[in-house]
Amino acid sequence: MRIDVISLFPEFVAQCAAFGVVGRAGERGLLSLHGWNPRDYAEGNYRRVDDRPFGGGPGMVMLIDPLRASLKAAREADPRPARVVYLSPQGAPLTQAKVRELAGQERLVLLCGRYEGVDERLLAADVDEEISIGDYVLSGGELAAAVIVDAVARLQEGALNDADSAEQDSFEPVDPAGDPARVLLDCPHYTRPVSHELGDVPAVLMSGNHAEIARWRRQQALGRTWQRRPDLLDEASLSNADRALLAAYRASLGTVDDDSDG
Known part of the structure; x- marks a missing residue:
């Protein structure tokens, strides 16, 4: 280019x-x-x-x-x-x-x-x-x-040592199977050491369970977008699985969804 x-x-x-x-x-x-x-x-x-x-x-x-x-x-x-x-x-x-x-x-x-x-x-x-x-x-x-x-x-083919890196960035469209493409913020990232005075690396990231790691990253991306850039998150378009992940994220923060009328 x-x-x-x-x-x-x-x-x-x-x-x-x-x-x-x-x-x-x-x-x-x-x-x-x-x-x-x-x-x-x-x-x-x-x-x-x-x-x-x-x-x-x-x-x-x-x-x-x-x-x-x-x-x-x-x-x-x-x-x-x-x-x-x-x-x-x-x-x-x-x-x-x-x-x-x-x-x-x-x-x-x-x-x-x-x-x-x-x-x-x-x-x-x-x-x-x-x-x-x-x-x-x-x-x-x-x-x-x-x-x-x-x-x-950085989007030119070959510019990044790992091409998948760009696809996982914030604001990149995410297209899980069967869901429309959406834009989410990126999930948090960690590296060595495992334990530090500032905290520990989440255990799931060291579990070796790739499905659980992908689920955790998806949940964190949904939660961060909801917290920091709610304008990007169209909750009505979320899949049932994403809604469940987001509800669990909110619950972990002490935020309870209330869909009642009263």
């Missing part, structure tokens, strides 16, 4: 992508990351890339021409079609489903704004979609671009 980043600080995203799983994806030839600085395509002695907004107001707006020249250079660097994404707090929220969609693209171009943003005419003409990583404002799109690079790189 090839990702081109258009930014006044392309080296920032490149540095973020140099480590861990993403760095390994690059070393294995699964990810190719390229940066383009609009200032390199700006005219005049000062290489200006911004100007004051029409209508007045604070801040500056990024100019069309340097950005468009950067986009043109990025597109021409590889003949394959590229999906252009603008990182913006006004964009659609980034979800794991969207990450999987982006990871399936051969090419992405990530456009990072600065200041008050980018001239709307460029967005209307050259951007395929806008994506937000949260309901807050950053000083630029570089951090958001780095998040997308990380999220899609």
Whole structure:
């Protein structure tokens, strides 16, 4: 997969992508990351890339021409079609489903704004979609671009040493036999030592009984989602087995289900 980043600080995203799983994806030839600085395509002695907004107001707006020249250079660097994404707090929220969609693209171009943003005419003409990583404002799109690079790189085949690892992550669809796919948070994880002053590893995880371990992990995922992200849990769609697991989890916390009218 090839990702081109258009930014006044392309080296920032490149540095973020140099480590861990993403760095390994690059070393294995699964990810190719390229940066383009609009200032390199700006005219005049000062290489200006911004100007004051029409209508007045604070801040500056990024100019069309340097950005468009950067986009043109990025597109021409590889003949394959590229999906252009603008990182913006006004964009659609980034979800794991969207990450999987982006990871399936051969090419992405990530456009990072600065200041008050980018001239709307460029967005209307050259951007395929806008994506937000949260309901807050950053000083630029570089951090958001780095998040997308990380999220899609780890889903490239061969990036993870264990492919099953990605499928068991939080927010990944879970599709038990006969049940519709749902999204749950991940279960808790433990490693050595077995006993510690902070507590012991749950005995079921050392039992060797794979069916019981899978049942415990499923129950923990259901319970954690119910506790921490109830908006993700559609209890009406749960199977009878999942409902029983969740009821037992609640009971273990002293929470009793009450379906009575009275």
